[in-house]
Amino acid sequence: MTLRSTFRRNGVAAVVLLTMLGATVSLGAQAQSAGGPEPATWNSLKSDVFGQKTIEPADGIISIEAPKRAEDAAIVPVDLHFKTDAATGRLKAVTLIVDENPSPVAAVFQFGKDAGVTHLATRLRVNAYSYVRAIAETEDGKLHMTATYVKASGGCSAPAVKNPDEAQATLGQMKLRVFPSNAPGTESMTRATEMQLMIRHPNNSGLQMDQVTRYYIPPHFIQGLTISQGNRLIMSMEGGISISEDPNFRFEFNAKPDEDVKVDASDTKGKKFQDEWPIQSSTL
């Protein structure tokens, strides 16, 4: 799958096109249940992202939580929970979209075959009053959508990097936290483990103009990310500028004890970042 981004200036929403999908869309009335207005932007955006493919209601397969109001426009926490069954098959991919952002597709996550990811939390930039939506693709090829409406922050909160000098100085540093499981007696090979991956990166939008050259500063963000354990893919991400600075992913998956967790990331300047952490069974 490839992800191309086009930035249309002058207030017109830029669109990230995904070539992975094609086909018809039925406008889901489900979006309105999220307490927001008619999703006009989405209606024009969805065919750019998903072609004509039908998008069904989430029906419990995927659910989304985000604050009703974006307190800090640069850091809006969003939580996704997944629940699949034998009928739908496992979750293959999830696309996270902020309708009203200059580059609406925040990220496309793909999950490893036996990763068993049940929860994924990250942080987004939210520029304006907007739907934040997640579209899951199940193994049967169907799409399932959930959405929530987020009001933009008031006051002087902007979706910009707070401390660009420090962001440059610490670029690419990573941190992995493993949260101890509180599930005694579960089968150690299949129990869900919660981890949090943090990467230092400005994830800069590039939408500002260099006052000297009058050119737009090129965007600089984490484009690709792969998290694996041993030889297994846990998940990969193709990201855009709507992911907050210092990209942060907290997720639950079926960890195996004594296999290293490895992260590979790359940004739009071609920089590669890599790190590895041993996972002892005692920490799981």
Place this chain on the structure above:
Amino acid sequence: MSQPTRRSVLKTGALFACCGMAHMRLARAQMVEGGALSVTEIADGVFAFAGIPAMMLARNQGRICNLGFIVGSDAVAVIDSGGSVAEGKELIAAIRAMTDKPIRYLINTHMHPDHIFGNAAFAATGATVVGHHNLPRALEARGEFYLKSYRDSMGSALMADVRIVPPTQLVTGEQELDLGGRKLKLIAWKPAHTDNDLTVLDEQSETFFTGDLCFLGHLPTMDGSLRGWIAQLDTLKAIKAKRAVPGHGPVPAQWPQGLEPEERYFDVLARDIRKAIADGVPIAKAVKTAAQSEQGNWQLFTEYNERNATAAFAELEWE
């Protein structure tokens, strides 16, 4: 220092104290019609306007932060331009009611709209805009967003004149401005409230304009680095001054006692967030409870505390 006699006209309270309430009401009405901000002379040649503790709205024309100006024997320096061109023009009117000396400098204490949206009003005065060396970059990243988002809260009529006017004279470390026998000491701080905080010390009267490095009453807002802000509090306290003009809150304020409330808030916020991080509490949950014990101590607490907690969490997670 010689001052035109009309300088006392707008000195709040001083002239009208003996004249009774009827005159005071009349005087206030005239001030509004005359379009001059009601400034107080807090030290000889040092004037300040106290903003109201509120969000920037059409009805308050963005007049929410404290502003000031200092009159030297040759020229005037202005500290912040206000939250709209309308407010900036009223500030110019207040200056002109006190002195005819040229406005040589417009000093921006940092990037936030309530402090800089009035910049365009000063274009005709010929004032040089002075700011922290990081201010142009910060405005490049946020200017368009500020203009767009405040059209919603302040209305397009008020926002029509607002321009992002970046500083052309930049301050790294310290810089002195001379108003003619009157020196102002400018200090560019490391990331704290923002990454472009600048303070102004009038050495003659020992009056310290803190910008938003000091909040009183109005909950401090976090848009730079909580750790950086806490780390620089001792250096701030060591600035020798008889009085301060905080970015928000009563004017003048005691110095350095004016820093105590925010220092307490920062400590509580950092303590609560650090505990949440250590306990593995997710950000979305942690920000709901952090620093709630401070609620009764501040104006605009519900408007800003969760935002502060969110920024603090993302920063302190890297410790």
